[in-house]
Amino acid sequence: xxxxxxxxxxxxxxxxxxxxxxxxxxxxxxxxxxxxxxxxxxxxxxxxxxxxxxxxxxxxxxxxxxxxxxxxxxxxxxxxxxxxxxxxxxxxxxxxxxxxxxxxx
Numbered sequence: 001x002x003x004x005x006x007x008x009x010x011x012x013x014x015x016x017x018x019x020x021x022x023x024x025x026x027x028x029x030x031x032x033x034x035x036x037x038x039x040x041x042x043x044x045x046x047x048x049x050x051x052x053x054x055x056x057x058x059x060x061x062x063x064x065x066x067x068x069x070x071x072x073x074x075x076x077x078x079x080x081x082x083x084x085x086x087x088x089x090x091x092x093x094x095x096x097x098x099x100x101x102x103x104x105x
Contacts, residue, residue: 003081003102006088009056009095011036011049023081023104025074039071041078055087056095068105080105 003023006015016031024031024039031038040048071079081102088097 004099005031005036005039005102006097006099007036008097011052013038014097015099020102023073023102024071024079030074039073039079041070041072052098055098 001019001022003020004015004017005013005020007013013031013034013036016026016028018028020031021027026034026038036052037045037048066082066084069081069083071081073079082105083100083102085098085100087095088099090096
């Protein structure tokens with residue numbers, strides 16, 4: 001099953017499906033409204049913030065097709081997964097969020 005996580009342009013989680021719960025260990029109520037940094041290991045927070053801000057500002061349609069990443073499970077353990085992302089846009093074409101599709105690697 002594919003984990004689907006959507007965040008707004010500030011990196012706040014707005015959608016978290018049951019596969020995301022299984023992959024990362026956080027329930028939907030724990031995840032919705034939290035920063036995406038919830039599932040990003042602490043040493044990578046600043047790098048992720050910078051990269052995400054540049055991605056949103058650039059207007060790029062997608063990140064690389066599919067990349068391997070390492071996240072953080074609720075229990076603190078690393079989670080290796082493959083992710084592909086797509087920008088979500090408003091009627092004017094501005095990025096309003098990002099959707100990530102993730103599979104355990």
